Amino acid sequence: MSDTPEAQEEQAHEPSEITYVEHFHPARPRSLRHRARVKLPFARHSVAQDGPATGENPAYVSWLINQSMLSDANEISRQFSGQGSMWQNPFANPGPRQAVETASVWFTAYPLSLITRPGESFLAAMADDAMWEAFSTIGIEAVHTGPVKRAGGISGWQYTPSVDGHFDRISTQIDPAFGTEAEFRTMCGAATWWGGTIIDDVVPGHTGKGADFRLAEMKYADYPGIYHMVEIDQDDWSALPEVPPGKDSVNIDAACEEWLDKAGYIIGPLQRVIFYAEGVKETNWSVTRPVVGIDGVERRWVYLHYFKDGQPSINWLDPSFAGMRMVIGDALHSLADLGSGALRLDANGFLGVEKSAAEGNPAWSEGHPLSEAANHLIASMVRKVGGFTFQELNLTIDDIRITSEAGADLSYDFINRPAYHHALATADTEFLRLTLRTSLELGVDPASLVHAMQNHDELTYELVHWSTGHQHDVYTYKGAEITGGELGDSVRRDLCEHLTGPNAPYNLVFTTNGIACTTATVIAATLGIADLDEIDDIDRIRRAHLLLAMFNALQPGVFALSGWDLCGMLTLPPEEVGDLLDTGDTRWIHRAAHDLMGVNPKATKSAAGMPRGRSLYGTIPDQLADEASFLRQLQAILKVRSHYRIAVSRQVDVPDVSHKGMLVLVHQLDDPAQLQLTVLNFANEPIAGTVHSVELPPGAQVSDMFTGEVIAAVDDLRSFTLELEEHQGMSLLVQRPAEGSAQA
Numbered sequence: 001m002s003d004t005p006e007a008q009e010e011q012a013h014e015p016s017e018i019t020y021v022e023h024f025h026p027a028r029p030r031s032l033r034h035r036a037r038v039k040l041p042f043a044r045h046s047v048a049q050d051g052p053a054t055g056e057n058p059a060y061v062s063w064l065i066n067q068s069m070l071s072d073a074n075e076i077s078r079q080f081s082g083q084g085s086m087w088q089n090p091f092a093n094p095g096p097r098q099a100v101e102t103a104s105v106w107f108t109a110y111p112l113s114l115i116t117r118p119g120e121s122f123l124a125a126m127a128d129d130a131m132w133e134a135f136s137t138i139g140i141e142a143v144h145t146g147p148v149k150r151a152g153g154i155s156g157w158q159y160t161p162s163v164d165g166h167f168d169r170i171s172t173q174i175d176p177a178f179g180t181e182a183e184f185r186t187m188c189g190a191a192t193w194w195g196g197t198i199i200d201d202v203v204p205g206h207t208g209k210g211a212d213f214r215l216a217e218m219k220y221a222d223y224p225g226i227y228h229m230v231e232i233d234q235d236d237w238s239a240l241p242e243v244p245p246g247k248d249s250v251n252i253d254a255a256c257e258e259w260l261d262k263a264g265y266i267i268g269p270l271q272r273v274i275f276y277a278e279g280v281k282e283t284n285w286s287v288t289r290p291v292v293g294i295d296g297v298e299r300r301w302v303y304l305h306y307f308k309d310g311q312p313s314i315n316w317l318d319p320s321f322a323g324m325r326m327v328i329g330d331a332l333h334s335l336a337d338l339g340s341g342a343l344r345l346d347a348n349g350f351l352g353v354e355k356s357a358a359e360g361n362p363a364w365s366e367g368h369p370l371s372e373a374a375n376h377l378i379a380s381m382v383r384k385v386g387g388f389t390f391q392e393l394n395l396t397i398d399d400i401r402i403t404s405e406a407g408a409d410l411s412y413d414f415i416n417r418p419a420y421h422h423a424l425a426t427a428d429t430e431f432l433r434l435t436l437r438t439s440l441e442l443g444v445d446p447a448s449l450v451h452a453m454q455n456h457d458e459l460t461y462e463l464v465h466w467s468t469g470h471q472h473d474v475y476t477y478k479g480a481e482i483t484g485g486e487l488g489d490s491v492r493r494d495l496c497e498h499l500t501g502p503n504a505p506y507n508l509v510f511t512t513n514g515i516a517c518t519t520a521t522v523i524a525a526t527l528g529i530a531d532l533d534e535i536d537d538i539d540r541i542r543r544a545h546l547l548l549a550m551f552n553a554l555q556p557g558v559f560a561l562s563g564w565d566l567c568g569m570l571t572l573p574p575e576e577v578g579d580l581l582d583t584g585d586t587r588w589i590h591r592a593a594h595d596l597m598g599v600n601p602k603a604t605k606s607a608a609g610m611p612r613g614r615s616l617y618g619t620i621p622d623q624l625a626d627e628a629s630f631l632r633q634l635q636a637i638l639k640v641r642s643h644y645r646i647a648v649s650r651q652v653d654v655p656d657v658s659h660k661g662m663l664v665l666v667h668q669l670d671d672p673a674q675l676q677l678t679v680l681n682f683a684n685e686p687i688a689g690t691v692h693s694v695e696l697p698p699g700a701q702v703s704d705m706f707t708g709e710v711i712a713a714v715d716d717l718r719s720f721t722l723e724l725e726e727h728q729g730m731s732l733l734v735q736r737p738a739e740g741s742a743q744a
Helices: 005-010 058-067 069-078 096-102 129-138 181-193 211-217 234-239 254-262 322-338 369-384 397-404 417-426 430-441 464-469 484-499 519-526 538-553 574-581 586-590 620-624 630-643
Strands: 105-108 142-144 149-151 153-155 158-160 169-174 197-202 229-232 249-251 285-288 298-304 342-345 388-391 410-412 449-452 474-477 480-483 508-510 514-516 558-562 650-653 662-668 674-681 687-692 701-704 710-713 719-724 729-735
Touching: 058 211, 069 169, 069 211, 069 322, 096 388, 096 410, 129 181, 129 620, 129 630, 142 181, 153 211, 169 181, 169 211, 169 322, 181 197, 181 322, 197 322, 211 298, 229 234, 234 254, 234 298, 322 342, 322 369, 342 369, 369 388, 369 397, 397 410, 397 464, 417 430, 417 484, 417 519, 417 538, 430 474, 430 662, 449 538, 464 484, 474 484, 480 484, 484 514, 484 519, 508 586, 514 586, 519 538, 538 558, 538 630, 538 674, 538 729, 574 586, 620 630, 662 687, 674 687, 674 719, 710 719, 719 729
Parallel strands: 105 142, 105 558, 142 197, 197 342, 342 388, 388 410, 410 449, 449 558
Antiparallel strands: 149 169, 153 158, 229 298, 249 285, 285 298, 474 480, 508 514, 650 662, 662 674, 674 729, 687 719, 701 710, 701 729
């Protein structure tokens, strides 16, 4: 072999096109049951509470260290170092289809709203064999628990409540309100027995104001490196606002933000202020009250929080890498110690922030390369121990694609979620067809998405792609050319007009993000029902609910639904959750308590205090006893999905339609001779139309996947006609004609 520079250049390594995960490592076992367990369960130590809660009291500092996530992470991580088990799983490339093969239908729980047996914890209830047997019957293969670790804050020696539905985590310990670590492990065991997977959460973008934040305020060790926080020189305290009595921090206004920016302390305003509220949150920065450190020095800090002031942002590029160590340790604890099989990466699009080079421009805080790098690290670590991840990334489609290239295995479908609600509200699928096609054009495979119905959040408008990243691009919509910004505004107006206001007062706008509602109340508004007490024809709501379920389930990817969907829950009257609404968080009206298994029929609220809401469909056992129920019909949909492996099919066309209320999705199945068509009528009236696609082979036979009945043949124009009742959906099998047949 020649060693000349020319020969070396010719023989330079070229990146292989082989996907190692798929070719050299067979698809991971269906259940993704981890084997990289810690040698010993993580030990918890108690520390006595004695003396004042200040940085000058060694007992208080020791107590905080014992509660801190960083301290736990350091101890947990040591058990993995130097172990061969850390190198047994491929980890570089995301495996969306492997994740879908593992668990393609998820139940998304909300701990605060689940009604359990008297005295029973949420985690004990989620370990119930009867529930898992029912889930198996329906076709549900995984449970996403939602955040169950301790959240909120610490004030002195006392814990303070969560400010954001337990998404302000402060500990690796299970919150006693939800159960114990032993019950979590029992739940994982029950899931494994029934062939299921437990999906837990990690929050890489922020914490609550727990022990880690309090130690950071005291400038203990490398704890300040966890956060985007900057110490303000005492000579400059006069430029800071005073913290009101009883508070530990205060949000700064735009003028103070500008001063701190020019003084070189902070990077100034970010691209947007999430949860903006005048007088409450006007910027993404807050300042602390004076805090005495472990060295006796009094300090004030300014800190970043993308969300509420009780959710300080984690710094992923501090030289100590303390924040990174804390997050990775938390993930390892959930996966390898507790036994979950996957993790949601919450708010993972906000992990990088950088000062703008251009004077007067906001800081770069969304779609930052550091976010991509951090997500790659987290997702790779999870894959190294045998799990998978999904992300809730409400950014542009481009950002979802880029972040998914080396990050999370799956992404929440923030692309099509507002669009299918818009299609139902307006009886027009044009915007939905645009979002589906744009996703394909920009390289986001539907099989990599979690297509979900209701979850704990509001019906977010999720129009970031159109309203920000592509606001100046021109699109054809309703026969005219409009910009992305105009398109976003139009869809937002349509959703508000059809789903809220005097005609649907039971749905409430949530800040500038979306609408607080349930799937059932979206449908009620669409049907023109102004008063929920007047609902007497549940079949009309159930029919539309099943239509939306078919849209999400009869396409590649994960299908997810919540207890609010399973039971057909309505929103709560605002006066029943008045205290929770005082901060402007209207989402609490759609988080009604519900009794999935009918274990506590006399309960008027959940153990966490959420009022019981009205269920249109009833409990799971009652529905499984009724062949016409929502769940029995959902079961039939999921059986077709499973039998034909629609979840791992390829979406090959989203064709034009002959009626604006119709939607057609074309999927290539495993068998090259078979296509699957999802055909839906979003109009509240019967329609007749032509199904046409360049993918349809002339002479192909079209049959109903639910009944096996042949209903049509594809003509020479690659089309066939079809009639659909109001809000009806169909799953059709297209069988290509045999080679050598007259039609071939």
